[in-house]
Amino acid sequence: MSSLSLNWRHGFDRWTTQWIRNWLDGHTQRAALNVSTSKWKLVTNIPRRSVWGLALFNVLVNHMDAGIKCTLSKFASDMKPSDAVNMLEGRDAIQRDLNSPERWAHVSLMKFNKAKCKVLHMAWGNPKHRYRLGREWIESSPKEEDLGVLVDEELSMAQQCVLAAQKANQI
Structure with missing residues (x-):
């Protein structure tokens, strides 16, 4: 996440945005493995898997489920919408709920790893409706x-x- 993209769209006020920018400004980092180290580089992004990265990721995804009607489970980088679908109206409701986080990701300049998205149809006689994430069909598993x-x-x-x-x- 670029420090330049931290703004009101992600729920940060001006003070918090400036505080994070000030923390990043002029900081350097390097990678080390055993006795090998990389060259020092200016920090232009919040490092992945850092405490900062995890905390800010949670802040960013906190509002992702706004307007979603089905049950939505969020854990780390996973999101699992679920609901009982026994009529076409239920299928359409799930699809609307899948469209909402896709729009959120687009506005937040983020992407879903659509290759990891799967639909698990459970119960006997399930009509096994198909769903999309954006323009791509989600595979059934x-x-x-x-x-x-x-x-x-x-x-x-x-x-x-x-x-x-x-x-x-x-x-």
């Missing part, structure tokens, strides 16, 4: 891992038990 737990479209624990047994055998 028969299973997804979330916080170390494997969830499949049939809500079966069989695959989770196999993974747990494999991990136990590795230990």
